[in-house]
Amino acid sequence: MIYTGLRFGDGICISKRWVVNGMLHILTHKTDEIISIPLHPNLKEVLEKYDYDLSSLAISNQKFNKYVKERCLEAGINADVEVVKYAKRIKKYHVIPKYKLIASHTGRRTFITNAILAGIPLSVIQRITGHKKLVTLQKYVDIAEGINVEEMDKFSKFFGLRIGER
Template sequence: MEAQVFNLSTNRFPSYSNHLSVNTSSKGILFCDFAATYLAKCRKSVKAKHCYQNVLDHFVKFCRINNIAPMTYEIGMEMMEDFVYYLQATAKLMSTTVAGHLCHIKTLLKMASYSGYDIDYTYSDVNVKMDEHDVVTLDRDEITRIYVYSNLTKSEIVVRDLFVIACQTALRYSDFSRLTEDNFIDNVIQIKTQKTGTLVIIPQSKYVREILRKYNYQLPKCPCIQYFNKVIKSVCRKVGITQSVPYERTIGLERVSLMVEKWKRIGSHSGRRSAATNMFLAGIPALRIMKITGHKTEEAFMRYIGLSKEENAAVLAGNMFFH
């Protein structure tokens, strides 16, 4: 059985072998069948299953285009590289999305192996270079401007207040959006994070205490993260967070580089990153901040925060070594 893989340089489909009828001694199952069965039975969250189903839908399209129906043991380095190329050249996905899809496919193949099916381990050698994070954060002055700005609608005020809490606590949307009175103990916030299940304890800043008192410790709820991100962009635009900032991404096979107004880059996660960055600039040791953010290594934490070279120099200037 011959399968076809697209070659960009020739715009044709050169052949490579699908050894479906050759590896008769291998114990396998059609990969797409295994993946569908696994997702139906596994105990992953609805959100996680949606992510896996998304990549599986792409893989099914890839198989149809190339006229293949691979067994678990037939997905090796060559086919995986072709699939990555499909995601980049045909689906034109961003590099971070391609990397995520690749990770999910690898996980499904690993689960197939755990289930007793043979696999071609060369697939694990295929990787995608992800874009470096061009982190957009808000400094303390910008957060104060957002906090004191008064010309907002009622719905914008709710989103603004929740965002300021994120900027003061480094909590994700999945955590700050479900804070209740039970999480406010003395002058700290205690919550077990949804993503990692880790208990974090965060001191309440002045702004946080004021917001909690404003709502009598019963914070309003936001309909969904998409609504939140849309409204906080509108708030930042009203406040005047409009300076141009760089935006660089790899989309498909092209590198996109342009300047956009800063408010367009702000979302729920900007609060978490702003908090981590501002804590670090305030002199709080990285290892202490990591107790809140959940980063396992200082290297990963330093990539996460939005620290410019100028800000890094300012932090170093305060060290006794430079006195």
């Protein structure tokens, strides 16, 4: 998911017959569209390891999410994160360890964020990820605050200013 932007259900179904000339061509389950994704070298390495047959790895999304959380905890991804939840229109703040927030869809969001940071136009990302509407894709865009400042600093240079200066 990190290398393709695919949803979990599509990612676990990758087959060798879908790879042609270094491109992954897949019919997505959710939108019933054929999308084409350049095959990342790291993904190609994993697929070759399993001879393009991921059926032995196929598990439910729930079990995958459980395993991913366990691996993240083992890796020390446990910093406290404040999240906002709404209960009966009342905003409540909760602090939870970061590993509890990581799930299969995190890979898709990571792909989208990294693609944006790499300068890939949203219209291309939209075609790769299979989003029908650009508005839906934009909901996934969550770039770290530091990156936003760096990017705005580039913009501000056109005016001869740096962020924080007046």
